[in-house]
Structure formats: C-alpha cells, structure tokens
Amino acid sequence: MGETYGYDWSVKSMSLPKRCDWIKNPDIRPYVFLRKDNRVKEPGSFLKNCDWFSHLDVLKRDPLSMTEEHFGKLILELDRLAFKKSDMPMPGWVFYDCGLIPGVVSGFAYRTEKLPESLKKVFSPELLKTDWTPISLFIAIPCVNRNEWVAHNLTSINSLVEKKEDKLYGLGFLSKAFGLWYENIEKLCGMTQWVSPALKLHANYGDFEVLTAYTPVHSHAETMTYRCSLSFEAWQRFFLKTQNPNFLKENEAIKDFTLDVKNTESLKTLQKRIESTDVKYFLKPDQVRQGVEDEPLSIYQRL
Ligand SMILES: CC(C)(COP(=O)(O)OP(=O)(O)OC[C@H]1O[C@@H](n2cnc3c(N)ncnc32)[C@H](O)[C@@H]1OP(=O)(O)O)[C@@H](O)C(=O)NCCC(=O)NCCS
Structure with missing residues (x-):
C-alpha cells in the first residue's frame, strides 16, 4: 500500500488524510454558484463511492441575483490575484458568459467573520462584504459532446498565502474534486501549461490522455489539452501518493x-x-505528480 501520509484509516466515514481536516470545520463549506435552470438533479450520483462530500452542507448561490454581487466579485478577485503572474486573469464577461451561464462555478467558502488573518489579508477589506468568502474556484462547462465537460478554471487561495502552515492542504485538488463529484462528471477535458504546477493536480483524477501537446491557437502555445476519465480511486491515490497498480498492466511507454x-x-x-x-497517448499520473520539468517524460499507449 505504500506510505499512508497521515491517512487516518480509523475515520471510515471520510477517507481523507488528516492534513485535510479543515474540511470538517463548520466555518468552511463547499459552494455552488449556479443558476437555477442549471441545477444538478442528484449531486454525487456518478462517483457514488466517494465519501468526501456527501455529508457536507453545500452553500447554494444564484449568480443571477443582485444580492450575490459581492460573492461573485470576490471570486473574480481571487482569480485576478492568482493569475496575475501568468497574465491570464479572467475578465468578468468570460466568468459570466462562459462560466456562470452555461456551466457550474464551485469551490469552498469561509465564513467571513471567522476568516483567519492569513487568508483575510489576501483581499482588500472593502471587498469582504458578504457572509461567506470564496477561497477557491473551479469552473466546469458541458461540451457539445454531451458525455464530456471542460474544466475552464481552477484557483485556490493557497497560491496567495505566504506561510506553508497557513495553507489549507489539498484545497485546490479538493475544489476540483468537489465540482466533478457534484456535477456527476464522467469525462473531463481541460487545458494547462506544461510548466504549470497545476498539471500535478490535473493528472491525478483518472486516466490522463494527451489531446494536444502543442496548441498554437491558444494564447500560450505551450499549453497541453487533456481528457480524463474520472475515478475516485485515482483521487485517493493523490493523497496516498501511491501508484495505480494496473497502470503498467494496461499501458506501455513508447520506446522511441x-x-x-x-x-x-x-x-x-x-x-x-x-x-x-x-x-x-497517456501520461502516468504518479510520474506527473513528481514534476515534469526536470526529467524526460514518458508517454504511454494502451497495450
Ligand atoms: C494550482 C493550484 C490550483 C493548486 O492549488 P493548491 O491548493 O495550492 O494545491 P493543493 O493543496 O490542492 O495540492 C497540494 C499539492 O500540490 C502541490 N503544489 C501546489 N502548488 C504548487 C506549486 N506552486 N508548485 C509546486 N507544487 C505545488 C503541493 O506541493 C502539494 O503536493 P505535495 O502533497 O506533494 O506537497 C493553485 O496553486 C493556484 O490557484 N494557482 C494559481 C492559478 C493556477 O495556476 N491555476 C491552474 C490553472 S490550470
């Protein structure tokens, strides 16, 4: 089974490592910012074996309501700050037209009056006008091929928090996992830059197929496009830091x-x-997890 990394096997009701215990804090709740017409009928009905979210009280916010202006603006601010370095902040119209109207925006939010100082100082005080403050976001949009969705954005406040001990370990990974679980997504496409640390996360939600390795029509040509068949076992392996025992039985590295x-x-x-x-062509999730920049990366095909 490999190392357990603080995995508390005695907590049968929720198979998450202790480092993610923040999820049990009642002042932190998952949210969906979702217009009423796009409501998901039975959240969590695809990945039924996932025991991470079903007991959590999901905060439901309506982006078409004027009362949610501040909640929406905080999400945009989080995105703006997190993507400043890579020069890819999302304009408000992209958030609304491409995310909120067709898709689902989800993540975790902190009760504003209980926000720890290390998280609070990420935002300008005048923005903190709502009862719950979003601390992560994941946007998923359905594709024309009704079997697939596209991951449009993933942001976690951890990237803006200086001290390691103040970070909520796993927030980025769990924000995406929650959105995928809630929306019953089976297959997910997405885009990321090869040198982005987010690749470590994206490659660990299931089989990770490379759809493009070089993408000149994107504003960053060194973007890769992926398709993922989602599996809760892969999510657990992310935290356990173990390998998929079947990967090398089902795939082989191309030799040349x-x-x-x-x-x-x-x-x-x-x-x-x-x-x-x-x-x-596929990537091996645990190899990507270790980082792709320093060593040549093996590319796999099905046996
Ligand atoms: C990428 C991002 C979503 C990750 O979220 P996060 O909450 O920091 O990450 P998590 O806590 O869920 O994941 C933990 C793992 O990712 C690793 N990780 C996270 N950020 C990292 C970074 N900048 N460099 C290297 N590793 C990183 C952690 O070290 C940890 O791995 P470990 O268990 O081996 O230590 C977040 O850093 C972010 O919002 N970045 C800016 C926006 C962005 O680039 N989004 C992705 C667009 S495709």
Whole structure:
C-alpha cells in the first residue's frame, strides 16, 4: 500500500488524510454558484463511492441575483490575484458568459467573520462584504459532446498565502474534486501549461490522455489539452501518493520518444505524432505528480 501520509484509516466515514481536516470545520463549506435552470438533479450520483462530500452542507448561490454581487466579485478577485503572474486573469464577461451561464462555478467558502488573518489579508477589506468568502474556484462547462465537460478554471487561495502552515492542504485538488463529484462528471477535458504546477493536480483524477501537446491557437502555445476519465480511486491515490497498480498492466511507454516539456520542438514532435495516428497517448499520473520539468517524460499507449 505504500506510505499512508497521515491517512487516518480509523475515520471510515471520510477517507481523507488528516492534513485535510479543515474540511470538517463548520466555518468552511463547499459552494455552488449556479443558476437555477442549471441545477444538478442528484449531486454525487456518478462517483457514488466517494465519501468526501456527501455529508457536507453545500452553500447554494444564484449568480443571477443582485444580492450575490459581492460573492461573485470576490471570486473574480481571487482569480485576478492568482493569475496575475501568468497574465491570464479572467475578465468578468468570460466568468459570466462562459462560466456562470452555461456551466457550474464551485469551490469552498469561509465564513467571513471567522476568516483567519492569513487568508483575510489576501483581499482588500472593502471587498469582504458578504457572509461567506470564496477561497477557491473551479469552473466546469458541458461540451457539445454531451458525455464530456471542460474544466475552464481552477484557483485556490493557497497560491496567495505566504506561510506553508497557513495553507489549507489539498484545497485546490479538493475544489476540483468537489465540482466533478457534484456535477456527476464522467469525462473531463481541460487545458494547462506544461510548466504549470497545476498539471500535478490535473493528472491525478483518472486516466490522463494527451489531446494536444502543442496548441498554437491558444494564447500560450505551450499549453497541453487533456481528457480524463474520472475515478475516485485515482483521487485517493493523490493523497496516498501511491501508484495505480494496473497502470503498467494496461499501458506501455513508447520506446522511441520521451517528452522534454521545456522544449517547443519536443512538444511539436509529440503533437505531430498525435495528429498522424488514432493511437491515444497517456501520461502516468504518479510520474506527473513528481514534476515534469526536470526529467524526460514518458508517454504511454494502451497495450
Ligand atoms: C494550482 C493550484 C490550483 C493548486 O492549488 P493548491 O491548493 O495550492 O494545491 P493543493 O493543496 O490542492 O495540492 C497540494 C499539492 O500540490 C502541490 N503544489 C501546489 N502548488 C504548487 C506549486 N506552486 N508548485 C509546486 N507544487 C505545488 C503541493 O506541493 C502539494 O503536493 P505535495 O502533497 O506533494 O506537497 C493553485 O496553486 C493556484 O490557484 N494557482 C494559481 C492559478 C493556477 O495556476 N491555476 C491552474 C490553472 S490550470
């Protein structure tokens, strides 16, 4: 089974590691910022074996209501601050037109009057005008192919908190997991930059297929596009830091190529390969978890 990393096996009702105990804090709740017409009928009915969220009291906010102006603006502010460095903050119209109207915005929120100083100081005081303050966001939008969704954004306040001990460990990973669980998503596409630390998270929600390795129509060509078949076992392995025992029984590394994610020509070589064949290419989740920048990255295909 490998190392347990603080996994408390005695807490049968919730198989999360102790480092994620913040989720049990009644002043932290998952939220959905979702217009009424898009309501999900039976949240959690696809990943039924996931025991992380079903007992939590979900905060439901309506983005079409004027009373939610401050909640929405805090989400945008969180995104603006987190994406400032990569120059990809989301304009309000993208948030509304591409996220809130067609999709689901979700995450975790902290009761404002109980916000610890380390989180509070991320926001300008004049913005903290609502009872609950969003501290993460995940946006998922349904695709034309009704079986698939696209992950449009993931942000966690942890990226803006200086001291490690003040961070809520797993907030980013669990925010995405909660949205996927709540919305009953089975297959998820998404985009991320090869050098983004978020890749470590994205690759660990299930089988991780590479749809593009080099993406010139994106404003950052060194973006990769992925498709993921979601599995709760993969989510648990993220926290346990264990490998999928079946991965090498089902996949083999291609022998004549490894990827150098910092080399554009290498990305283009893989992209050409993807375009020239029907073969599906995958990354090994635990290898991505260890970081992709320093070592050549193996690319796998099904056996
Ligand atoms: C990427 C992001 C969502 C991760 O959320 P988070 O709450 O910090 O991460 P979690 O606590 O859920 O994940 C924990 C793991 O990710 C790792 N991690 C998180 N941020 C990291 C970083 N900047 N560099 C390296 N590792 C990082 C942690 O070290 C930890 O791994 P470990 O258990 O091996 O120590 C967050 O950093 C963020 O909002 N970044 C800015 C916006 C962004 O880039 N979004 C992704 C767009 S695709």
